[in-house]
Amino acid sequence: xxxxxxxxxxxxxxxxxxxxxxxxxxxxxxxxxxxxxxxxxxxxxxxxxxxxxxxxxxxxxxxxxxxxxxxxxxxxxxxxxxxxxxxxxxxxxxxxxxxxxxxxxxxxxxxxxxxxxxxxxxxxxxxxxxxxxxxxxxxxxxxxxxxxxxxxxxxxxxxxxxxxxxxxxxxxxxxxxxxxxxxxxxxxxxxxxxxxxxxxxxxxxxxxxxxxxxxxxxxxxxxxxxxxxxxxxxxxxxxxxxxxxxxxxxxxxxxxxxxxxxxxxxxxx
Numbered sequence: 001x002x003x004x005x006x007x008x009x010x011x012x013x014x015x016x017x018x019x020x021x022x023x024x025x026x027x028x029x030x031x032x033x034x035x036x037x038x039x040x041x042x043x044x045x046x047x048x049x050x051x052x053x054x055x056x057x058x059x060x061x062x063x064x065x066x067x068x069x070x071x072x073x074x075x076x077x078x079x080x081x082x083x084x085x086x087x088x089x090x091x092x093x094x095x096x097x098x099x100x101x102x103x104x105x106x107x108x109x110x111x112x113x114x115x116x117x118x119x120x121x122x123x124x125x126x127x128x129x130x131x132x133x134x135x136x137x138x139x140x141x142x143x144x145x146x147x148x149x150x151x152x153x154x155x156x157x158x159x160x161x162x163x164x165x166x167x168x169x170x171x172x173x174x175x176x177x178x179x180x181x182x183x184x185x186x187x188x189x190x191x192x193x194x195x196x197x198x199x200x201x202x203x204x205x206x207x208x209x210x211x212x213x214x215x216x217x218x219x220x221x222x223x224x225x226x227x228x229x230x231x232x233x234x235x236x237x238x239x240x241x242x243x244x245x246x247x248x249x250x251x252x253x254x255x256x257x258x259x260x261x262x263x264x265x266x267x268x269x
Contacts, residue, residue, distance in 0.1 A: 001087070002064030003028045004057045005078030009035040018082040019074075020046045027067050028078070029060035037078070058153040065152065072102075073147050077138035079183070083107075086178035090141040093175045100146030101167050104178035106130075106137040116188040119234035120241050126224045126231075129216060132172060135160035137180040156208070157201030165212045188241075195245035203249070 001019055005012055005028055020026050027048045030038040032055020041049045050063050072091045086104055093102045110118050134140050140163055149166045153159055185191040206212045225235040
């Protein structure tokens with residue numbers, strides 16, 4: 001297991017509590033950290049730590065990959081908390097099905113979030129691309145066959161979209177018995193910050209790679225609102241936020257590496 005971690009001191013212990021155990025090789029790669037992420041990782045005797053001076057998630061993924069020795073290979077973001085037993089369930093799903101890639105279901109923490117944030121995720125979480133995509137959950141498990149699809153992670157922000165583009169829909173296994181507990185932004189401004197970063201990163205990857213999955217800009221209406229008309233008010237908010245984030249991303253392309261800090265509190269809201 002490879003865990004890239006940039007300034008994840010508030011979340012890393014919770015992440016590691018759910019993934020460490022007998023038979024699990026855990027490699028944490030603190031990168032460009034200015035907090036105690038590396039110290040927290042080193043306190044645990046069952047974790048191998050590779051510290052990088054450069055703040056780069058893809059450099060951290062590649063460094064962890066070079067040190068990893070076995071399969072399945074599971075990549076976990078340092079701010080994600082898996083449900084108990086999820087690591088073994090993902091590995092078992094890969095072995096049982098022979099699939100090259102497996103992902104857990106995504107459980108969103110929306111406690112105490114404002115209306116706009118809850119409305120956005122009411123639509124977003126129902127999108128077909130999100131329900132089966134390899135992005136948005138911070139956990140991806142690859143078999144040896146799946147890992148052989150590429151040599152190393154490219155220097156892009158949208159590393160999960162890069163992986164998503166390598167596998168057909170029928171090659172993916174969604175493991176409902178395993179879940180990634182994903183904290184959502186706590187304020188609407190934090191959500192917009194996250195959307196700007198994602199949009200900028202996805203646009204950069206699509207510009208550099210013709211095989212990247214393209215965005216279906218009308219899926220929110222066709223696949224969600226028209227099927228569940230009671231979600232129309234949430235759809236209006238979803239559309240407004242995505243359009244505003246797109247405008248802001250075009251005006252400030254330097255926000256590619258911007259991230260939402262509000263969800264990294266170490267406790268549930």
